[in-house]
Amino acid sequence: MNDRLLPPSFYDQPTLELARALLGKKLVHQTEEGRVSGYIVETEAYMGPKDQAAHSFNNRRTPRTEIMFGANGSVYTYVMHTHCLVNVVSGGEGFPEAILIRAVEPIEGIETMYKRRIKAKRDQDLTSGPGKLTQALGITKADYGRRFFESPLYIAEGRPVEEISEGPRIGIDNSGEAKDYPWRFWETGNRFISR
Template sequence: MERTLTPLPKSFYIKPTLILAKELLGCILVKVTEEGITSGVIVETEAYLGAADRAAHSFQNRRTKRTEIMFHEPGLVYTYQMHTHCLVNVVTGRTGTPEAVLIRAVEPFSGIELMLKRRPVSNIKNLTSGPGKLTKALGITMDDYGKPFYNSSLFIAEGKQPTSIEEGTRIGIDNSGEAKDYPYRFWVPGNPFVSR
């Protein structure tokens, strides 16, 4: 019997960003659309620590139309466009402290046929093994920007915590000075859907 996925409460998001980035692993990212429901188990995340983190969009408290939601309360959706992809983040940190966790990869959990319709791939491992891939497969768009993860059509449900977590440097931020070496990427070791 398929269990009902229900959003984690707002209180789940009220914790330090690096801790939340690890605790999101094993949780289930769910998107409800008119076409159907798709979901994936979060297997890779990256933390961005706001004002002091040169790799963060909100470095030095940079407040723009794009980053505005990062200055709000934790548990909100921060989507942004990168090239042709939409990427999805969880807003973390206290109000006024612009931090976020990027969801880098998920393992398909439900609605896989619909995901394959949106992202036809011959190898299932390529379906959601990257931040732009997973948003396309799940139907996450810029329309999700600013919505609460605990009460919207895009939500995070309780899953099963992994038995071990690996950590290392973040990906694609080579021009961010010393921040490129921070060990703020977390993943489930051995999972085939981790981006690399």
């Protein structure tokens, strides 16, 4: 399949605009078990030093957050509880912002996804959450620091999205007023968004 990879310049948009622009784009991972992909249908923006919910709040710089201070379009993976989560670095060098990919609509390699997500009973359960989608697509901490415009883990042109909804982010109750910021975006009515 000939994917048109999004160019590095695509990632130079302001973070909130990029979080919306990623909807409908195709997240692809070439793995040893074969190629898996899905359309991005839900994202969350994390706005760096002033965002209490961001790992880089107050410019916190640790080995884990170091990539957030780097180039736009870099892959930021980290483990939360037992799940690996994947983010797109944004904001520009020295401005540590990122966008969490919360859910994708599976396209290719669905059989492989079921093997990796043994508990999933139906397609909606494969990738409808940030930990589910990384498991289904075989994305791990080892992908930290890659670039989303290069194989094996990349984002390509996808399909148009008719309508976008927005609301508060999920699972960040201990982040003061930041928990209410409407920085989660999803394709309205898509059945693969997280619960």
